[in-house]
Amino acid sequence: MNPDASAVDTAVDVVSAVFMIVGAVMSLAAAIGLLRFPDLMSRMHAATKPQVLGLFLLLAAVGLQLRTWWVWPVLLVAWIFQLLTVPVSAHMVGRAGYRTKHLHRELLSTDELEAVVLKAAEAAREQDSDGGR
């Protein structure tokens, strides 16, 4: 084997090792965030790190280690699938958390949903009193 090929091989190994370690550290960061942050919203911020960036780094490490071009579309499909599902579930959890008041209101910098919720509640109350008459 010529030395160039083995040098490239070592470089690819080093890059994928760095990707794997950083991807694992993303999971650790999410766990530390889950343990230390005060309420649901800030915990959600920490929880998305391994789901998107961590998975991307680890799938890139898999692609680099296998050293074939045809796995990249498969890995991309797996990553895009995760990218489509994670925002939906985060939206549902955040919505339920807002509605059930699992948040520290003094930690929010802006609350753009409050006016909408108040308006909807008022409209519902008016409809109720109309129905009562």
Added chain:
Amino acid sequence: MELVLTVTAVVLSLAAAGAIVRIARGPSLLDRVLAADVLLAILGAALCIDMAVNRHLNNLMLLVAVSVIGFIGSVTVARFVADRREQLNES
């Protein structure tokens, strides 16, 4: 590669322990759902590292299935939490 495997195994074990502590302690149901989601992400990370170190693709379908289960689980639980609390407020 052995060193990388050891380091990532230790890091992922610590992360999983943190997520499990949050599942056990979590003040609300939604905190537990979120921590279970993170635990599934950590499981997916472990599957990815196994594939990368041992150079196979056997776990790829399992990885996609794990992410589907996490999605369906958290969406379902979030819906039921919202429904129950609204009914409590009305009564």
